[in-house]
Each structure stands twice: as C-alpha cells, then as structure tokens.
Amino acid sequence: MQSSGTDRSRRLLTAAAGALLAALMALVLIIGFRLATRIRDNVATLRRASLLQAYPSELSQQLTALRERLGTLEYTGGVQQELSDSVAGVNRDLTALEHRRGLDPTLLGTAEQLWRAYGPVLAPVLAYAGEPYSDTDFGSSLSVSGKMYYTQVRRAELFAQSHAPALHRQLTALTAALQKRTSNAAARLRLLLSAGVLAVLLLGGAAAYLQLARSRGERAAQAAEEQTRDILHTVREGLFLLDADYRIGSVWSQALNHLFGREDFAGLPFEELLRDKVSPATLATAMKYIKLLWGERAHENLIKSINPLGQLEVTLDNGRGGKETRYLQFNFHRVLGAKGVKHVLCTVADITSNVMLTRELHEAQESAHAQLDMMVGMLQSDPLQVGGFLDAAAAGLKHINAILKEPARSHAEFSKKLAGLARELHAIKGEASALNLMSIAQRVHHLEDMVESLKGKSELDGNDFLPLVLKLDELLAHLRAVREMIGRLGALQAPASAPADTLSSPVLRPVGAEELAATLQNLARKLAEDHGKPFTLSLEGLTEVPAQYLGALKDCLIQMLRNAAVHGIEPDTVRRAGSKSATGQVRAQFQRQADGFELVFEDDGAGLSPEALKQAAVRKQLLTAEQAAELDDRAALALIFKPGFSTRTEVSLDAGRGTGMDLVAKAIYGLGGRIGVSTHPGRFTRFKIALPVPRETAVA
C-alpha cells in the first residue's frame, strides 16, 4: 500500500512537470513570436529610415542637377520627375514611420518639422508645368517663366544644401534609435530563448529524474510482484481473497490448485468451492459464518472462536481417478479499509497428517488411560470375576457375530438383527459397568449408539452394518488386550500358585454366588457414587440360586439394580423432604418355594407412576395417545417390559436405551419363569420373579 502511494505521487509530479514544461514552452514561443514580429517590423522601419537618410542629399543633388540643366538649357523633365519621386518618397516614408509604435516621437517630430520646412521652397519647383525655354532665331534661352523657375530651383537648392545636414542628422538619429530598439528586442529574444532553453533543460532534467525515480519504483514494484508470485507459488497453504459477494479474487496461491484439484478459482463463489465436498448442512453453516465475517460489529477473535471450518472433512479427487478424505483447515482474516471490511483473506491448510497424528495420539492416550483404568479396576476386582466376565463377554460377542452372520437381504431381515444386537450389547455393558471395566463399557455403549441410530433408518442394507462389524472387531481386540493384561496381573499377584497363562486363556466356568454378590455390591457402590444417591444393597439367599440360573440372574439383577439406582432411589434431599431416611434401601431376596424359586427385588424409592409410564410410551412412539389413555394401571406398569421403552429422554451408560427390563423379561421367560411388578408411588417398586426348578436339579 505504501509503495503504491509513493508511486501515485511520483506519477502526479511527472505529469505536473510535463504540463509546466509544455506551458513554459508555449509562453516562450508566444513571447518569442511577438518579439520576432516586432523585430521584423523594426527591421522594415529601419530599412525605411535608412532610405530616408539618403533623401536630403539626394534632393540637394537633384535640385543642383535641375539648376544646371536649366542653365545649360537641357531637358529638365526627367530630373523634375526624380525630384518629385524623392519628395513623394520622403512623404510616404515619414507617414509610414508615423504609424510605427514605439518610435521616439520627439525625433520623428523634429524630422517631420525639418521636412515640412522644405515644403514652401520645393512646392513651386514641383508645381512648375510651363515651358522653361523659348526658342528664337538666335537660339534658345530661358523663357520668362523659365527664369522664374530657375530662381525658384536655385533657392530650393540653396535651402536644401543648408538644411540637408540637419535633416540628415535627424533621420540618422531616428535610424540609430530604431537600430537600438531592434537590438534591444533581439537581445530580449535571445534572453528569452536562452531562458526557455534553460527552463526546458531544467524541466527536462526534472522529468528525467522523475522518470528515473518512476522506473526505479516500477522496478521495485516488479520485484515486489515477483516476490509475491514466488510466495504464492511456494506457500503450502491455499491463499485467496473473498469479496463482498463471497467470490474468490483474481489471485491465489498455487497450493489451492493442488488442494482442490482445479484452477478456475477467479470469481468462483465460495459456496461452489465447497459444494459436493461437504454435506449440505456443513455448507450452510460455513456460508452463515462467511456472512458473519462481513459484519462491521463482529469481533474478529470471537468470530475465530466459532469458525466451523477449523477442521473440515472433505472428499477430494486423489488424482488417480478416485476419491480420498482429507482434512482442511480454513482460517479467515478480515482486511479492513477506510470504509470497513474490504476483503476476507482466507487461508486453507491441509491438516490431514496432523489430524491423523492427533487421532493416533488420542487413541494411544485413550488406550493408555483405558489400560490404566482397567488395571485399577482389576486390582479392585477379583481376577476370577473379571475372567468370568471376559468369558461371558466373548460368548456374547460370538452370539452377536452369529446374529450378523444370519443371511439378510431385505430391510426387515436387517432390522430384525438390531433388536438381538441391542440386547446382547446391553447385557455385556451392564456387567462391564458392574466390574468397573469402563473402557469396555464405553466401547459397548458406542456400539449400542450405532445400533440405535440404525433403528431409525427407513431402509437398511449391508453397507449400514459395515461400521458395526468394524467396531465389533475393535471391541474383540480390546477384550483380548484386557485378557492379556489380566494374565500379566495374575502372574504378578500369584506367581507361585498359578501359571502365567491361566487367565490369559481362561475356560468358561460357572459364576459363583459369592462372585455374584461381590459384583452386585461393587456395582451398587459405583452407582451410588456416580448418581449421587446414597443407598445400601442387601442380598439374601443368593447361595440358594441354582448354578443353572446364576448367569441369567446375574444379568437380571445387574439391570434391576441399575434401574433402581437411576429411576427408583431419589436424591437424599428429596428423600428427606419426603420424610424418608437419606440413605435408600435396595433389597434382593432369593428363596426356595414349594414349586420352584422366587426372587424379590425391591427398592424404597420413588415408585412407578402409571401416568408417567404412559406419557413415556407415547413419547417413544410405542403407543398412540389414544391407546395410552385406554390402558389401566396394571397394563401401564407392564410397559416397562416392552423393547425400547424408557422414561429417560437422554441416554447414559446406565439407562435410557429402553433395553434393560426387556432383557430381564426375556431372560426370565427364557428360563421358563414369570415376572411381575408392583409399586406404590413415593414408597417402593417391587419385582417378583418366579422360576421353576431347573431340570437337572429336579432330576437330582
């Protein structure tokens, strides 16, 4: 900008010098022309004055010649005519001189005065028209008029001889004055021309200097332009300016061509640059943001902080006919002018490698954290319990893979898989949470999210399941890592009593009642802490649980315990306000009955509200409002066993998917049992589960 201002000043100066030079030259020429004209006139006048100088002596000579001819009786006509011409010449020239400006009027006046004195003596001579000679027999002689004429000529001759010097002097003085005047004019002309030449030289010099300076400026500008070109060719970021119509300017960096695989950026709308490379929603957000940049009041730092294009995932041609995903970072800087924002400078950097590196670092960190959490969790848990869980989880994932493997071509067939996947995943997550194996629980939770999002799709095909199977593979790899870690921990904890690979490849074994109790107590403590709801869990009769039921009942109890913690037990402040003890009570009692077994699971929490359950069912679109209105309280309570039902509006690790009680009911029905629920709002929720005697036990 600065060099541009200097350049403009220099151009103005050059133009001004040129104009001045032209004006000066015109002035010199005009004055010179006038002086030359005057000199020319003076020269003409001088010539006339010079001629005049000769007339006095000429007149004297002509008068003498006329007198002598009269004396010798010769023909006088010719001399008289010459005399007449001379007198006419003097009159003409003097008259002409009168019209010349600048002549000394005194000199001219004196000369005229002297000349006028000639008039009386010359007039009779010039006016004589008679015959000066008379011829007789004795010869020719002057006639009377001739004698008179002779006298007049003689008198004029004498007058001319006496006055000629004075007139001559006067005319000479006049001529000298004229010469002097002409010389002065010539001198002025010379001076003028010299001054003109000098001025032209000076101005020419100034113009040359300015031109030189301009050339220097142009060279500097060229060098600057070259540098700018080099920068634009070399810089690794895409650089360009956006105008007020959100169009790209005429200059951009070479890197932009490589980044977007095109070269036609001039005038390209920013929207077109990103169209087909990002989702419509992202494009709309980006355009809103670009518009914000033009707001005069917008704070630049604030705008930067909400840049939605800080890390933009785009699909670009890879130059081999294919597409590839790249990550671009757009930064915007407003270019301000006197009238506000002139342009927006946009820089685009390919940060794919950075993003990948960050992602790998994040994954490595996450893995390290997960391993640490895992180790802490395992140190707090019974390794045998964790090993049992891993076996169960592996079996669950195997079942999930079996569900995936079932052939499917139609939406219905794909959709059917989702319910089974959700149930299996939920069970694994529940037990992982109970054992505080949060890295596993979170991974399963993520898989559950994916399953849930697929449930909302109107058309499913195999492509939708590709991410799922990849995540499943990732989860299996994680379980393998956990298993290896358990092996190493087991070796550390009991190097003498257990072989190092005992836990690295544990065999599936039944869950014991003590393990179940410990798992449930651990989960209860964790849930109380996580949800800020103090409660105690009392367990009775778990040793009575037949071995065949332990696995399934474990899943059911975990789910019911999580439900009690999330939905049942109130925060201590609410409990106090309701005249309850601050610490909640959850109880699970398993006992033998005449025809089998009964499990009672209850909490002294908020209870279930049939109305709230109906509203939740309508919200989840499991029932219409009309259908919900027709349900009695008993039917409303049964809603909790429907797949997908949940009163929670947000999904967390512990609740909200609507899979839990569905899972419990299915497990109980799978064992040939029944489940029922009773409640008293504000007092308790109680589940009663009746189970038959297992076949093996019955035989025994």
Add this chain to the structure above:
Amino acid sequence: MLREEELKTFVDGTTRYFEVAAQQPATIGSPYLLEGEPAMHDYTGMINISGKREGVVYFTAPRAMLTVLLMKMQESDFSHESMRDLVGEVANTISGNARRDFGHDFVISVPSVFAGEKPQIPQPPGTRAFVIPIHWRSHSAKLVVSLT
C-alpha cells in the same frame, strides 16, 4: 486396524464389477467376522497386499453364480478356464479400486486364482477376517478382507 473407507473400497470394487460387467448391481449382505476356516466357494480370486498394510483380500463365488454372470456378459464359453478368468477379473477390479484409492501405500500382487482345491490363505497374525456376502440375483458370493 482396518478403516471403514478401506473396507468400502474393496466392497465397491466388487459390486462395481457386477454393475459394469453384467449391468446389474450386486448388493451386500450382513457383514460378519470370520470364525474358523474360511468358507470357500468353487472359484476364488485372491490378491495379496503388502506395504503399509499386510494381508489378503479374496472373492469367492459358486459356479452357478459365475455361469449366470457369464451368460449376462453374452459369453458362450462356460468352461473351467472361463470361470477362473472371471474370478481373476473380479479380483483385478478390486485391486484396481484399491490402487486408485490407496495409491502407493498398498503394494498389491497380481491376482491368484483357485478352483476346487482348498487354498492356503495367509492370515496376518492378530487380525480377524471380515466376510461380506455379495448378493447378485438369487446367488451369493463372499468377499473376505483380512488386513493388519
């Protein structure tokens, strides 16, 4: 660990072959993880991958499917050799797609073709194979991807 885009490249390479060669696109079934021995059909075209990633990708199809495919391609030669050539071509298309999308990161071998005999499939240690059923008309084939 295999990424979704990479898996999609192999899947698209396979379905694209059917779309171009038979003017009838193939669809993919429910993908799953391979357990135990790989389930092979009558003809198998396989490519080995090395470089940034290591492993194998193979397409295995039953004779009936390949016969119909050849018919749709206006071929009249349904010989054993034609079948071999066909699965080799599918493997080649998969290979081309991978080269296009992954560039020099992947070093891809020329396809090898197996028929009848049970091929030795080198499974990279610590990896599981992804099986993607390929449905075309009433037939089903499998695409198996096993990469580190």
